Amino acid sequence: MDEHSPEVITAIRATLMAADLCQSVRKDLAGGESILKEDRSPVTIADFGSQAIICKLIKEKFPDDVVVAEEDSTELRNPGRSNILKQVTQYVKNLIPEVSPEKVCAWIDYSSHVLPRRFWTLDPIDGTKGFLRGDQYAVALALIEGGIVTFGLMACPNLYRVKDQPHMDKGCLFLAIRGKGSFQMDLKGGGKEPLSVSKTAAPSEALFTESVEPDHADHLFHQRLAQKLNIEKPSLRMDSQAKYGIVARGEATLYLRVPSRSERDYKENIWDHAAGSIIAEEAGGRVTDTVGNPLDFSSGVKMEKNHGILVTNGILHEVVLEALKI
Ligand code: AMP
Ligand code: MG
Numbered sequence: 001m002d003e004h005s006p007e008v009i010t011a012i013r014a015t016l017m018a019a020d021l022c023q024s025v026r027k028d029l030a031g032g033e034s035i036l037k038e039d040r041s042p043v044t045i046a047d048f049g050s051q052a053i054i055c056k057l058i059k060e061k062f063p064d065d066v067v068v069a070e071e072d073s074t075e076l077r078n079p080g081r082s083n084i085l086k087q088v089t090q091y092v093k094n095l096i097p098e099v100s101p102e103k104v105c106a107w108i109d110y111s112s113h114v115l116p117r118r119f120w121t122l123d124p125i126d127g128t129k130g131f132l133r134g135d136q137y138a139v140a141l142a143l144i145e146g147g148i149v150t151f152g153l154m155a156c157p158n159l160y161r162v163k164d165q166p167h168m169d170k171g172c173l174f175l176a177i178r179g180k181g182s183f184q185m186d187l188k189g190g191g192k193e194p195l196s197v198s199k200t201a202a203p204s205e206a207l208f209t210e211s212v213e214p215d216h217a218d219h220l221f222h223q224r225l226a227q228k229l230n231i232e233k234p235s236l237r238m239d240s241q242a243k244y245g246i247v248a249r250g251e252a253t254l255y256l257r258v259p260s261r262s263e264r265d266y267k268e269n270i271w272d273h274a275a276g277s278i279i280a281e282e283a284g285g286r287v288t289d290t291v292g293n294p295l296d297f298s299s300g301v302k303m304e305k306n307h308g309i310l311v312t313n314g315i316l317h318e319v320v321l322e323a324l325k326i
Contacts, residue, residue, distance in 0.1 A: 001151060001177050006061060008177065011141050011153050012189055014057035016173065017095050018050035018139045019155035019187055022125060024091060025049070026134070043128045044084055048076060048108060049091045050124035050139055055110040056096065056103075058120055068301060069111035069122035070271055076105055113301050118145045121297075123271040127240025129213055134158075138240040142274035147298035150178045152275035156242045157187060163251055174245045174279045182248050182282035195283040197313035198250040203229040206253035206316060209236045209243045217308075218258045225256065228323050244276030247311050248283035254320060255280075255311035258290055267302040273309060286317040290324050 001007060025046040051071050058067055076085045085101050092099045111122070120143055127137035136158050143151040154174040161169040161184065171187035174195075182195045200206050208226060211217040222235060236252055246252045259266045277287040277295055288294060290308035299305060312320055 002180060003175075003177070007143060007151060008175075010057055010061045011143075011151070012173070012175070014054040015139050015141050015153050015155045016187060016189060017057070018053045018124065019157050019171075019173075021049045021053060021091050021095060022046045022131070022137070022139065023157050024094065026131070040128075040132065041084060041087075043125060043131050044075075045087050045091060046131065047071060047125045047128065048073075048084075048088045048104070051111065051122060052088065052092055052099075052104045052107040053095060054122055054124065054139075054141060056107040059107075059110045066112050066114070066116055066119040067110055067122055068113060068115060068119050068271065069108075070124060070269070071108055072111060073105035073108040076108070115298065115300060118143070120144070121271040121274040123241075123269075123275075126272060127242070130158075130239025133212075133239075135212065136239040136242040138242050138245075138275075140241050140271065140275035142271075142278065144270075144274060144297050147296075148178065149274050149278040149297060152176045152278035154241055154245060154275045154279060155187065156240070156245060159242050159245065161186065161191075163249075172242075172245060174248065174275075176248075176278040176282035178278065178282070180282070182279050184245070184249060195249045195279075197247060197280070197284040198253050199315070200253045200313060201315050203316060203319055204232055206231050207233045207236060207251070208254040208256050209238055209246060209252040210256050211243075212237045212239050215260050215262055217256070218260050220261075221258045222256045225258075225320075225323055228326075229320065241272065241276035244280045244287075244311060247285055247313070248280045250283075250313070253313050253316060255309070256320075257309035258324075259308050267304055268306060268309065270297050270301055270303060273303070277311070280311050284314055285311060286314045287311050288317070288321070290321075292321045
């Protein structure tokens with residue numbers, strides 16, 4: 001597979017359209033941040049719209065491929081949610097004119113949770129809480145073949161492209177093909193540049209990133225681990241798989257995800273890590289769970305064989321795994 005492969009071309013087109021839809025939903029709510037806090041419907045609309053578009057485009061080009069995506073249309077088909085379905089259809093119509101409410105539901109339901117040898121994973125909006133807060137979120141799509149992620153794509157509409165200019169040039173598209181490297185582009189699919197992880201070899205100089213939501217990771221444990229490793233910088237909290245992107249481009253050295261105290265046995269979803277993991281790995285990073293096992297993309301939608309996630313620049317992986325033991 002290379003950048004000219006139909007998988008890559010189709011996935012880029014689909015992901016950029018989905019990101020466009022997500023941005024439109026947010027733009028229409030400009031100044032509406034306080035409404036967003038009480039009303040989750042914008043994220044519901046964007047979530048369903050994003051999944052409908054991506055499933056439709058993938059299935060059109062690859063009718064035999066399975067898409068393992070987060071949503072199904074049960075909620076949308078509920079007569080009490082007809083207003084939401086109407087809005088999803090309208091947003092999709094701006095990008096795919098021939099859509100209808102019935103088609104929206106049918107496209108969403110192309111998703112299956114049965115895993116064949118080759119399938120796509122899709123998180124139509126990863127980081128819904130970030131989307132609601134006006135922070136980071138990602139549209140994350142990946143291709144898995146024989147348990148290995150072979151291609152990953154991630155659109156982060158709210159992520160700055162240039163490190164020290166956080167308010168300029170927002171919107172990143174991360175792309176990685178197994179064996180071919182990891183790249184960042186803009187949200188028009190242009191400005192492609194190769195990514196590489198940081199060269200930091202001293203744990204004390206590392207910057208680590210973690211979830212914003214305390215329910216998604218054990219912040220206190222991360223802080224203790226950081227102290228043990230003599231990490232001096234405070235953590236960078238960020239929603240969604242954008243965390244993998246900032247490790248891939250060398251901005252953060254580590255991404256820690258130790259399960260929270262409230263849900264110690266939490267099993268991660270494959271669509272929350274497939275795209276991000278290949279983007280970090282192809283940039284020279286290493287991704288395992290918190291005990292050093294490779295990520296399990298073939299047991300089911302849940303990563304049953306893993307406990308938490310550790311992403312590093314590679315150089316620091318063993319040191320952090322060792323520190324995680326106690
Ligand atoms: P993040 O934005 O990195 O905090 O991760 C967002 C993802 O966390 C969502 O897509 C959820 O699937 C996932 N999630 C939900 N509950 C938990 C939990 N208890 N522990 C870890 N991840 C979770
Ligand atoms: Mg998610």
